[in-house]
Amino acid sequence: MKKILRYILLFVFFAFVVIQFIKRPEKINEPVTDNDIIGLLNVDKEIAAMLKASCYDCHSNQPRYPWYANVAPLNWWIGDHIEHGRDELNFSLWGTFTARRRDHKLEEMVEMVEKREMPLPNYLPMHKEAKLSDEQIEKLRKWANAERANIAAETETEN
Numbered sequence: 001m002k003k004i005l006r007y008i009l010l011f012v013f014f015a016f017v018v019i020q021f022i023k024r025p026e027k028i029n030e031p032v033t034d035n036d037i038i039g040l041l042n043v044d045k046e047i048a049a050m051l052k053a054s055c056y057d058c059h060s061n062q063p064r065y066p067w068y069a070n071v072a073p074l075n076w077w078i079g080d081h082i083e084h085g086r087d088e089l090n091f092s093l094w095g096t097f098t099a100r101r102r103d104h105k106l107e108e109m110v111e112m113v114e115k116r117e118m119p120l121p122n123y124l125p126m127h128k129e130a131k132l133s134d135e136q137i138e139k140l141r142k143w144a145n146a147e148r149a150n151i152a153a154e155t156e157t158e159n
């Protein structure tokens with residue numbers, strides 16, 4: 001029995017070493033542009049800090065990578081979050097969204113945060129600074145609703 005266990009551990013160890021050589025997902029680090037939501041909407045400092053601490057690692061072109069993002073299989077998992085997160089919502093590209101899309105994304109943001117589905121719960125144990133308090137969620141909600149009102153007012157004048 002002991003022998004089998006030793007073989008299993010040895011196998012796991014070699015598999016771990018071998019997967020380190022599999023192609024790694026490319027790390028994303030693009031310069032901040034005028035399309036970034038924070039600059040574009042002149043987002044209040046507190047909200048900006050919240051978005052950066054809690055959302056930008058998966059929803060922007062400037063994710064911060066922890067050291068273990070260099071270790072397979074974690075790097076695939078992290079790369080996947082960033083890819084899918086940015087597909088759904090990329091705050092770095094806010095300026096390229098239509099008014100309708102912005103409005104919808106603001107609505108979804110509040111919904112996801114209030115339901116505590118975002119930031120992704122499995123991200124929080126390693127990112128304590130990303131956890132939002134009830135008070136922070138309330139501020140985010142107020143901010144998002146004010147932005148939605150701005151969008152409604154803008155589209156009103158366009159028609």
Ligand code: HEC
Nearest residue numbers: 054055057058081084085088089108109112118119120123
């Ligand atoms: C660890 C990565 C990660 C973090 C941090 C994160 N998200 Fe996400 N987010 C995702 C992924 C992956 C998806 C797409 C898959 C899904 O819906 O679960 C997503 C989807 C979304 C969606 C689209 C939901 C839908 O169903 O259309 C919204 C809105 C969103 N996130 C908002 C936020 C906000 C706001 C924050 C910060 C408070 C945040 N996310 C933080 C990974 C993340």
